[in-house]
Amino acid sequence: MIIFDKKLYVSLTCQKTGHNFTKIAFKPLHTNLFNIVLLSIFLTIGSGKLYSQGTTKKTTAIPTSKQTDSSKTVVPNSKKSATTIKKENDSIKIDTIKQKKAFLDGKVKYKAEDYAKIDQKKKLITLYNKAELYYQDIELKSGIIVMDYEKNEVYAGRIKDSSGVYTQYPNFKQGSNVVEPDSIRFNFKTKKALIWNSRSDQGEFKIKAEITKKENDSVYFLKNARFTTSKDVDNPEYYFQTRKVKFIPGKKVVTGLTNMVIADVPTPIALPFAFFPMSKETSLSGIILPSYNDSNTRGFSLQNAGYYFALSDNYDLTVLGDYYTNGSYGMRFESSYAKRYKFRGNFNVRFENLINSERGYPDYSKQKIYNIQWSHAKDSKSNPNSSFSASVNLGSSKYFRQSINQANVGSNLNNTLSSSISYSKTFNTVPQVRMSLTATHSQNTQTQEINMTLPTLQVSMDRIYPFVGKDGVKKGFFKNINLQYNLSGKNSIVTTDSLFFKPQMFRDAKTGIEHTIPLSTNFKLFKYFSASSSFNYREVWYTKTISRNYDIDQSKVVDNTINGFDAFRTYSFSSSLGxxxxxxxxxxxxxxxxxxxxxxxxxxxxxxxxSFEKYYDSYASDATGTMIKQYSRFESGIFGAPGNSxxxxxxxxxxxxxxxxxxxxxxxxxxxxxxxxxxxxxxxxxxxxxxxxxxxxxxxxxxxxxxxxxxxxxxxxxxxxxxxxxxxxxxxxxxxxxxxxxxxxxxxxxxxxxxxxxxxxSKEKDKPKKEKNTQSERNGGREDDLFGTNTDLGDSRKSQFGEEEENEEDKISEFFSAKLPWDMTFAYSLTYGNNNREKKIIGNSLMISANADITPKWKAGVSTGYDFVQKGVTFTQFRFERDLLSWRMDFNWTPFGDNANWGFFIGIKAGVLSDIKWDKRSRTNR
CATH class of the missing domain: 2.20.50 (Outer Surface Protein A; domain 2)
Incomplete structure (x- = not known):
């Protein structure tokens, strides 16, 4: 019997020089001297006994299917077939040496331009020149990549070109995070990494750190880091320097002692710690820092302090406030909302309590002003048969002239505020019916008179052609005869600022309903003429009428309101030929x-x-009763009265x-x-x-x-x-x-x-990239800058020239080729009057606005004009702006007039650091 003392095992796996790796595992042979000697004795002494044994004729063969392990099977002598061989359990224990796991869990792909070197002894793979490595969600590109498949690590670094300059810096990308360091060391198993001089973009921030430790996929620790919003992170015009940073990509940056550095010069601006939100999915709520100002009549102030609430993905809310040391204050609530394929809009409410001077002084005054703006638009995809829209701008008539947080001359000069809210729906009946509800508002800021309709109902039915045959052809006078039905209902209110939304405002409302049924036709006449004729029936319903008479006690003619239903009916005929x-x-x-x-x-x-004289009555216009005049009881109605001639x-x-x-x-x-x-x-x-x-x-x-x-x-x-x-x-x-x-x-x-x-x-082929002065137009001003630009004191980061950012190289090339961008707008108006033979030029004015890039970094603009009738300069504004790359500086000046003021601003463009600014503006004493 041959017995193996130990299990002898060799496992070798061949490796190809390719892109896929398989681990090479070695198990050494067992060479014990005692076992060799013992085996020799057994072979010498036991061989005679084997051949002297008798064997029975009955033999039991071992099926080959059960021979799972050759080391456990006893091999019988070929000369003795009668011996029954019994399979015995192997007493040798299973090998306790654990097999090593594979090097990587997935396939690794790599390539290099010069060479890919494999060192099986050191277990290294070296890739040189434009090396690339791809594994799972990791992409690594660099000048040189060295992979140690025993330590499960990879190293990437830059290389020198022929002139000795470092090039081909590593580019490490894992998921959506990209890091561009000088060199990197990464462990595939633990996912940890050490990064030297890393550079990465996180939202508006660009971050560079001397040493970066990647703890896991979501946490980084940085040492001696700088972060900035400048485009060039290696040579930024400013940055924040800190020794220790905890960085969670896409969420936040938490730093230790942080110091602001401008032009490589440390500033006294420092914070013991700092927190910067960096969420990409939704905006984060946060405090809005105020700006400091002063006024001759209201004292010192903090303006635009507040809080931004990121309520959800569909809507937000900004609460802002102003406070002056003399007691004046203002509050603003601004909200934007949107739902894809449904609707979008914004809502602004502004209130200010204004106090001029101090109590006890002759120029002391106190007043409250407000403004409400709402804009809403419904997406037609949500429901093609209905629509809803709103454009609201109402409030105090003096708001835009006296507000402490508005600098909009175009709105100041406007005399009208208007609003409209409408809903319409189409009913797919036969004939089709359309219905609309509209609420309108018109306000004269000079007279403070307000006209409102709350609401107006319009119902119209499609034309009906009663004489069209089955073929549907509408040809000729007779077949083109058609009729319609229209209904218009109004509730009209005329009031003033002082009575707005008070009970008397609703008591004076006028209500009426008008029905019209036009019967019309059109046809060709003598081949070349188009003719049309129509007969119109009109019926008007009122809930109030008047009774007019001479009141002896008041010594004047008075109108008494009579409540109750009343109506009149009229008809007319019209035709045209063209x-x-x-x-x-x-x-x-x-x-x-x-x-x-x-x-x-x-x-x-x-x-x-x-003539509809039957709807007219007479009244005495004097105390004697001899002067008789006619009137209609429907005269005060919203749809007027029928004619008496x-x-x-x-x-x-x-x-x-x-x-x-x-x-x-x-x-x-x-x-x-x-x-x-x-x-x-x-x-x-x-x-x-x-x-x-x-x-x-x-x-x-x-x-x-x-x-x-x-x-x-x-x-x-x-x-x-x-x-x-x-x-x-x-x-x-x-x-x-x-x-x-x-x-x-x-x-x-x-x-x-x-x-x-x-x-x-200057761009003849392309229109200027100037945005419309949307807020100015919404406030009732002009969309252009002939009356200056609209200054939003709540957010001064936006350029007052309203232009898109251009490529820096384009700006420089335009400058050196003497093609400086510029634009100019002229408006001229001439009005002549001769009603009473005065033959007079009533109005004659010229307005001009010009903007130009003086250099690639400097912009300048002016808005001015001249009134040839009044012989004076109209509103004038000078604008200057300096592009400081990641910063912006501007200055605007209105030198004379009721709106004389100036403003200076310097701050960081990026929204995440918008509170780092200096904003100083004078206020007009209105």
Whole structure:
């Protein structure tokens, strides 16, 4: 019997020089001398006994399928087949030497441009020149990569080029985190790493650290680190220096003692510790630091202090406040909200309690002002059959002129605030029905009068063609007859600032409902004329009417309100006839102007409305009762009252367009170029067939209006004039005498106006990258900067020039090629008045705004104008701005006028460090 003392085992795995690795495991052979000698004795002595034994004829063979281990099987002698061999359990214990796990859990891919060297003795793989290694979510690129597959580590570093300069710095990427160090040492098993001079981008921050220890996938410890928002982290214009940092990518940075360094010079600005949120998914809530200001009439102040609430992914809230040492204060609540494919909007509420001077002084005053703005837009994808929108701007009439936190001259000069909230829905019935609810608001900031409709209901039904056949063809007078139904309901309120939302405001409301049913048709007449006729039925319902009489006690005529339902009904008839006439004037193919095309669209209309005297009553206008006048009890109604006289009017309209064909400057083009000479030239007037020549005149004034675009469509020109055929008497009243018969011309020009708007830029092909002055326009001002830029005192980081950032190389190249970006806007307005033969220029003003890049880093702008009637300079503002890379500095100055002020700002552009700034502004004493 041959017995093995120990299990002899060798496990070798061949390795190919490729991209996939398999671990090489060795188990040594057991060579015990005692076992060899013992084995020799057994072979010598025991061989005779083996051959002298008898064997039985019955033998039991061992199936090959059960021979799982050759070391446990006894091999019988081939000469003695009768011996029964019994399988015995091996007394040798299982080998206790544990097999090593594989080097890596996944495949490793690598490549290098020069060589990939494998040292099996040292268990190293070396990749040189443009080396790349990929394993799981790790990507490593570097000049040299050394992988130790015994220690489960990899090392990457830079290499020197032919001139001895370090190049091919490592680029280590794991998931979304990217680190660009000088060198890195990484363990694949523990996921820990040591990084030297690491550089990484985290949100708006760029971080560089002398030594970085990667504890795990989510925690880094940095030593001697600097972080900045500058584009160049190696040579930043400023940075924050700290010795110890705990960094959690995408979440936060916590530092120890931190010192601010500007231009490599340490500053006294230091913090014992600092915390910087760096969440990418949602904005974080946080404190908004205030800015310091002072005022001659209100004392020292802290402005725009508050807190930002990141309530959810769909909406947020910013609470800001101002406080002055004389007791003045202001509060603002600003919220934005949005839901994809549903809606978006924002809501702002502003309130200020203003105190001027000190109690006891003659100039002491106290008042409260407020402003509410709401903008909402519904996405049409959410429901194509309904829509909801809101544009609200209401509040105190003096808010934009007296606010302590607004610097918007365009809004100050505006005399109207307006709002609109509307909801509409379409019902897919037959016929289709559309419904809309609208609430409007219009406020005159000079008179403080407010007009509101709360609400207006509009219901309309699609046209019905009762005489159309089964083929659906609408042709001819009869088949084109159609009717509609429209309903309009209004609740109108006229009030003032002082009565806004007080009970009296609602008591004075006017309510009414108007029903209209137009019956109309259109058809062709004599092939070239388009004719239309309509009959309109109108019915108006009121809940209030009036009774007018002379009150002896008050010695005046008074109106008494009568509550209760009342209605009136009217009807009218109208028709029109129009055509289009084309005319072309050819000058020849050899001329520069080849032809001029004139298109005329004349239209003749007629309208008739009978008298509805039955809705009129009489009243005595004096105490004697001898002066009797007529009135309608519906006069105070929101839809007016029916007329008490016939209206029999003939109208005439003529529109013209002029277009020319000229030779194109591009000689390669065969076809002539089309040029628009006049976009429109319109004339309109009317003739009253029932005019008596005393109380009414037959001809109405002729209104002429037109417009065109010049200088490559960059200049918009609009003009208009009113021409009266009648003369006037010494008191300025129109009389029934034609002006030409009174020694004048055919028409007397009573008024005229012209406006020109011209915008040019150094970029002829591309429009200037200026954003619209959205907030100014929303507040009621202009969208351009002719009245200066809108200054948001709550956030001064945005450029006052409203331009997108340009590439630094582009700026420098433009500077050295003498192509400095600039833009200019002109606006000219001229108004002529001659109602009473004054022949006077009522308005004549020129406004100009210009902005230019003086150097690649300096911008300058001016807004100014001149009033030729008042002979004075209009609003003037100077603007300067310096681009300090990651910082921005600006200065604006309004030197004179009621809005004279100046402002200076310097601060970091990045939003995460927006509180690091110095903002100093003067305030107008309003």
């Amino acid at each position: 055509t289009t006439i084309y005319g072309t004037f050819n000058f020849g193919d050899d001329k520069k102007i080849k032809s001029i095309r004139h298109v005329m669209r004349p239209s003749l209309s007629y309208g008739y409305t009978p 016939n209206s029999n009017t003939l109208g005439f309209d003529l529109s013209n367009t002029f277009e020319a064909k000229v030779t194109d400057k591009d000689s390669t083009k065969i076809e002539p170029k089309k040029v628009m000479l006049l976009n429109n030239l319109n004339l309109s007037t009317s003739y009253n067939l029932n005019a008596d020549g005393v109380t009414s005149l037959a001809f109405a004034p002729v209104r002429v209006s037109g417009g065109t675009q010049l200088l490559k469509n960059k200049m918009n020109v609009n003009f208009g004039a009113t021409l009266d055929p009648y003369a006037i008497n010494n008191s300025g009243t129109r009389i029934n005498v034609f002006n030409i018969d009174n020694g004048g011309s055919l028409f007397r020009m009573t008024s005229a106006n012209m406006t020109l708007n011209y915008a040019i830029s």
